[in-house]
Amino acid sequence: MARPGRPAMPKPDLSPHVESFLDMLTTERGAALNTRQAYWRDLADASLFFRNELNTEIDKTTTDQIKKYLSDLSEKTNTKGTNKGKIAVRTVARRLSALRQFYRYLVSENIREDDPTSTIESPKQGRTLPKTLSESEVTALIKTAGAKGNAESIRLVCLLEMLYATGLRVSELVGLPMSAIDQKGKFLVVAGKSGRERMVPLSTPAHKALESYLNVRKEHIGEDGKAAQEKWVFPSKTSDSGHLTRQRFAQLLKDLAREAKIDESRVSPHVLRHAFATHLLSNGADLRSVQKMLGHADITTTQVYTHILGEDAKKTVEEKHPLSKKSSGK
DSSP states (O other): OOOTTSOOOOOOOOOHHHHHHHHHHHHTSOOOHHHHHHHHHHHHHHHHHHHHHHSOOGGGOOHHHHHHHHHHHHHTEETTOOSTTOEEHHHHHHHHHHHHHHHHHHHHTTSOSOOTTTTOOOOOOOOOOOOOOOHHHHHHHHHHHTSSOSHHHHHHHHHHHHHHHHOOOHHHHHTOBGGGBOTTSSEEEEEOGGGOEEEEEOOHHHHHHHHHHHTTGGGGOOSTTHHHHHTBSSBOSSOTTSBOOHHHHHHHHHHHHHHTTSOGGGOOHHHHHHHHHHHHHHTTOOHHHHHHHHTOSSHHHHHGGGGGSOHHHHHHHHHHOHHHHHHTTO
8 A cells, every 4th residue: 555645666577586585574574564565665666667767676686776876866855855756865765775785685596797886875964863753742642632631632642652652663652562561550561663672661651551551452443343443452444454554643743733733744653752762861871771672783873862962962862872971081
């Protein structure tokens, strides 16, 4: 299914090597379904170009042909990524990255002798800082969500409190099984990317919100397909998966933002994840701890949040960060 506002991509008959590459991502690297779909979209776009414009298949392309594809993308590039119909520089970089991974796979499987992307440089990207919300804006969202006091309202407060308390990825949050909650309801055991498990503590407000929600959770479970819904923390009567979908939660947040008189374009599940990390760091949390809670494999991914902190907060983070102490000889 195409994303809202995005035309449906024709379903090309992709090279069997693409399909085997995607299978490898899932079986060997533990890639999530969303990751697999993202690679499919990027490789499908490239496949269509090579086939329709250059009369060749993606597994047989040369370096020059790949450069023509990237050049075609670059002509449509919008460096700020704001105009409809334009392609952001980061999209071009991501497409090239997907091609690199694909050709490296072909070489490792002895399907090709060379990697045609090995001499191609990635397009330069400016630093994109994460969007975030102020603490008062998060408070306003939670307060507005709880105003009605019905089952839908109680669920939304729980979703907000848990997301803001844990920094979970939206797919991790809506797909939480009941087994992820420890017996006292104060910790979550989350299976993140590549199957990496991490234990995430719940704040007192999140713990209380979860307790309140569990008292009304049964109202979100339909009679049909009850067994399929029972396993999820946030079941849904209408979704095929049996649990609340990412898309539905995102829409609920947009609606909530309008009610709270906050620009809805600034509010999304991922922005709340950013707010979680930024507010923790600004209040003196250790960068390594935030990395673990976010489930980042590399701490440099977490460090981007320090760039949107004030100077005083940056200094606090640097003083508390163990790598900073080590590098300064402390």
